[in-house]
Amino acid sequence: MATQTDAPEAPRIPLNRTRVLEAAVALADRDGIDAVSMRKLGQELGVEAMSLYNHVKNKGDLLDGMVDTILGEIELTPMEGHWKTAMRTRMLAAREVVIRHQWVPEVLESRPVMTPTMMRYMDSIIGFFREGGVSIDLTHHAMHAIGSRLLGFTQELFDDSDAEQDPAAAAAMMQQLTQFPNIRALTEALLHEGDEIVGAGCDSNFEFRFTIDLILDGIERLHLAEQEG
Amino acid sequence: MATQTDAPEAPRIPLNRTRVLEAAVALADRDGIDAVSMRKLGQELGVEAMSLYNHVKNKGDLLDGMVDTILGEIELTPMEGHWKTAMRTRMLAAREVVIRHQWVPEVLESRPVMTPTMMRYMDSIIGFFREGGVSIDLTHHAMHAIGSRLLGFTQELFDDSDAEQDPAAAAAMMQQLTQFPNIRALTEALLHEGDEIVGAGCDSNFEFRFTIDLILDGIERLHLAEQEG
DNA sequence: ACCTGAACACCGTTCAAGT
DNA sequence: ACCTGAACACCGTTCAAGT
Numbered sequence A, B: 001m002a003t004q005t006d007a008p009e010a011p012r013i014p015l016n017r018t019r020v021l022e023a024a025v026a027l028a029d030r031d032g033i034d035a036v037s038m039r040k041l042g043q044e045l046g047v048e049a050m051s052l053y054n055h056v057k058n059k060g061d062l063l064d065g066m067v068d069t070i071l072g073e074i075e076l077t078p079m080e081g082h083w084k085t086a087m088r089t090r091m092l093a094a095r096e097v098v099i100r101h102q103w104v105p106e107v108l109e110s111r112p113v114m115t116p117t118m119m120r121y122m123d124s125i126i127g128f129f130r131e132g133g134v135s136i137d138l139t140h141h142a143m144h145a146i147g148s149r150l151l152g153f154t155q156e157l158f159d160d161s162d163a164e165q166d167p168a169a170a171a172a173m174m175q176q177l178t179q180f181p182n183i184r185a186l187t188e189a190l191l192h193e194g195d196e197i198v199g200a201g202c203d204s205n206f207e208f209r210f211t212i213d214l215i216l217d218g219i220e221r222l223h224l225a226e227q228e229g
Numbered sequence C, D: 001a002c003c004t005g006a007a008c009a010c011c012g013t014t015c016a017a018g019t
Helices: A017-031 A038-044 A049-054 A059-071 A083-100 A104-110 A116-131 A136-151 A161-165 A167-177 A181-193 A204-228 B017-031 B038-044 B049-054 B059-071 B083-100 B104-110 B116-131 B136-151 B161-165 B167-177 B181-193 B204-228
Strands: none
Touching: A017 A038, A017 A059, A038 A049, A038 A059, A059 A083, A059 A104, A059 A116, A083 A116, A083 A136, A083 A204, A104 A136, A104 B104, A116 A136, A116 B167, A116 B181, A136 A204, A136 B181, A136 B204, A167 A181, A167 B116, A181 B116, A181 B136, A204 B136, A204 B204, B017 B038, B017 B059, B038 B049, B038 B059, B059 B083, B059 B104, B059 B116, B083 B116, B083 B136, B083 B204, B104 B136, B116 B136, B136 B204, B161 B167, B167 B181
């Protein structure tokens, strides 16, 4: 809701890095990450593509900056109570932010981002484990095990979004699935769960919570065993 | 070790889908997935880029086919003994294959692949759980929790590969890391573990096994609780 | 200091034309 | 049936030139 296509005679606000990054985030939110090209972003800002290089080193730097920007949206509230519930709350907060910016997983999957904001975020999470008395080694393995869920998302192997919209595609998919007895059993159980025969895709929010609880419980069990032994 | 740059007068073997896919896999293995463009792949096969469209619908179809090809390399051995050990063995077998083809994670992250080979693979894994008596619901959540590890890989959030090679980059990284107390503590613990001060990156194979065991143990615990209740 | 025009070296893909 | 040449509509990026 900004100056996107103002009258071209309006006094030109000079570009700067944050203006560029915010426009890129808005563009990705609206049209998807593939729409974020130097040319299109320039157009969005009323400027030629080459001008962007005055504020951003290259495309990679732009993407890093975008991730950095939205990472700043996750509030680093201090730990209260048990480390497990603190972790859970933080990861669900991260998930809220990622859901608002659906392109974040794809960018993070395509390139590692190690900005100060990212480090501050990870530092805060490691702090939860340490404050909770979890050993540094176990903390390390826990971070690996939780992986991208630390940032609020899970890598999805499959995608049922087109099947959800197009009934023909859904039927074709069903036809294929039923040829495999175990997949078929699983699919049928899923379908009957919601009383509805169609549209019962997986509930990714439920699976997210299920898995972080599974992992956190496992870590706690190892933590307790470590203390006893 | 094939006919890659033969004399151009050699009798031309006609192209077909498997020849195209195998060349693409070899190219990706050798030069990375970014080197797999229609033009370069055509060159590799002594043919113009446009000819490839006779054997492959488009670039996406090519990538799907490549994944399908290497997925076929994972042997679908039947289950023997406990489902947990069967699962473990299968996932480590998948990991072996993925390590030989490092580009697979990136392709799978960028696009869902739902080919018959993929379905057969997933069907086999679901079968392990079912044979082991795990409920269909729990099986479903387990599949989500294990995620891409079913196919032998974990999404890596960070990348220390350049720091491992370039000592200057490593020093700069260290300089940054030490500003965050918890990251610093974790890093120092890591470094002292191997008696060596430098080059002690994370052991991704260890972390892989750690996490699948953590998740499988958690699933088993839920399975046993389900049986009692 | 910031922006631009023109250019370079790439992409995926289509389509009419060849054999 | 299979392959090609030319073309289209895109990319990211550099660089000399403008103000």
